[in-house]
Amino acid sequence: MSIDIEDLAARIAAGERRALARGITLVESTRADHRAAAEALLDRLADPSRMALRVGLSGTPGVGKSSVIEALGLRLTGAGHRVAVLAVDPSSSRSGGSILGDKTRMERLSREARAFIRPSPAAAQLGGVARRTREAMMLCEAAGFDVVIVETVGVGQSETLVSRMTDVFLLLLAPAGGDELQGVKRGIMEIADLVLVNKADGDLAAQALRTRADYAGALRLMRARDTDPEGIPAARTISALTGDGLSEAWAEVERLAAWRRESGVTARRRAAQAGQWFEDELRAGIEALLSSDRALAARLDELRARVEAGHAAPGAAAREALDPLMRALDGAAESP
Amino acid sequence: MSIDIEDLAARIAAGERRALARGITLVESTRADHRAAAEALLDRLADPSRMALRVGLSGTPGVGKSSVIEALGLRLTGAGHRVAVLAVDPSSSRSGGSILGDKTRMERLSREARAFIRPSPAAAQLGGVARRTREAMMLCEAAGFDVVIVETVGVGQSETLVSRMTDVFLLLLAPAGGDELQGVKRGIMEIADLVLVNKADGDLAAQALRTRADYAGALRLMRARDTDPEGIPAARTISALTGDGLSEAWAEVERLAAWRRESGVTARRRAAQAGQWFEDELRAGIEALLSSDRALAARLDELRARVEAGHAAPGAAAREALDPLMRALDGAAESP
Incomplete structure (x- = not known):
């Protein structure tokens, strides 16, 4: 094109x-x-003035991520917000995209004029997924979307990735017995600002309340309280089916986001995130450079072959490979 | 020094x-x-001719890793092998080293003339731990150790790292109820060549057998059979206390290692591993280069600040930062 x-x-x-x-x-x-x-x-x-409230949402398959996002999204668009939904699915290259793969899973929200839904691209590497998602997020913000929800499936690394590109991170759970608490990885509990126990309706209502109580205690223990306002992290029950608890949960998200904005946490965090993205891009750029320069690439291949055969140590070979780059830089520094 | x-x-x-x-x-x-x-x-x-049998061993705390390594190590040194034990503990920077931190945990083995035990260094990054461990491994091999055991605690990423630097990967488990099978991450089951259920003695003997049976089935399902000899991956019961099953388990390790050596799997795998280490070193070298060149470092700082303030996109800024490097390389290529 x-x-x-x-x-x-x-x-x-x-x-x-x-x-x-x-x-x-x-x-x-x-x-x-x-x-x-x-x-x-x-x-x-x-444009730093166009920045959405960036919300990460994670949950294992079957927990109701799509239903919750649809119910929440419809409320937000109804209240005048413009809502974009992106997905990070590191498994999509193998599974063909298990989340958001079918837009009809959010049929009503996808018909909303103020909503924009984009499934996860099929990508081989988590690094590639990260770049594309954060760039898609920047485009959504530039297009005037003031809420961006980044959905991910619970597989550890992708949560960390999503929490590093969002302002508030939500963990979605299903009602479960207390002994299943251990099934949620500690690392994910540590980054969750708000745990939402979905399906708090009908027969599961009582169990959802118990699950909420189990997690509320665990959450408090795991987080340093002084970085957040009173009562955060918190656990709440919601129902995507009946809508119960959704407004309250979103109010909590906004309260936390406002506190972080006013206390300078958000600005610091976004600056650090952007700095990290710059480093990532720099690294990708250098790798592209190394493979595109023909003489350098040939030298690399030769050294790699020696290392693979066990005749050279990786570190010394890398140092040798980078020697022309070092000399080129020295030469560039000396010329007027 | x-x-x-x-x-x-x-x-x-x-x-x-x-x-x-x-x-x-x-x-x-x-x-x-x-x-x-x-x-x-x-x-x-x-020296490609001095290569040990590299064995990775993983297990959660309390499963008896040290006792198993000691019991196995004493048998191997007794049979004339020279055995080195290294540890990868990504958590050691925080916990102060929870594995191998105290050599007295392998008191008898550490007194053996043909054994060498080295605890995990305190390091901030998994990448750093990886480099040091594989370099320590190379030194052990150069020193004539013909068996190198790399121990790691079960936290996901470190197992992958250890399996990528070893020839055979062992997963050590304790006897447990069948419902706890899910507690072992699928990814770890997928890389395990042999599951060893420890503490198959006294009151736990029957439970250990049941656990073995539970895992034997799961292992077979998860692995592509055609890459391994008949019967591998396998699950076995052992007892570090009584020594039961240790000789059989080690025979299995040697059988698998021999098959992989003879079928060319080991050579291919080691070449790929060395190639990957070269890439890692190359990346580390470039980062060191970027921060050591003063003009480049100043330019990087300026661009990073613009990105952090939201006035430049990370990708475009990285491209701009690398421009002098690109021109320097072009100049170097043109000069005689």
């Missing part, structure tokens, strides 16, 4: 959903020319 | 345990001059 970046940027900034979808397709592409265009687009749209 | 690399290499190659310990201290150091010396040492000692 031939891309008029200026035009695309203007249409995204005007909030056009089709332009936004096209922009996301661009950042998802691995073609070199697309990547350059994507970077130009993102740089043009960089 | 002033280091005579040639002398140190010679003494390590002669199998001197004190020289080996000193070499490992050198590869664990983060000082730049020590790093250069460590790389020179490793490169000098690189």
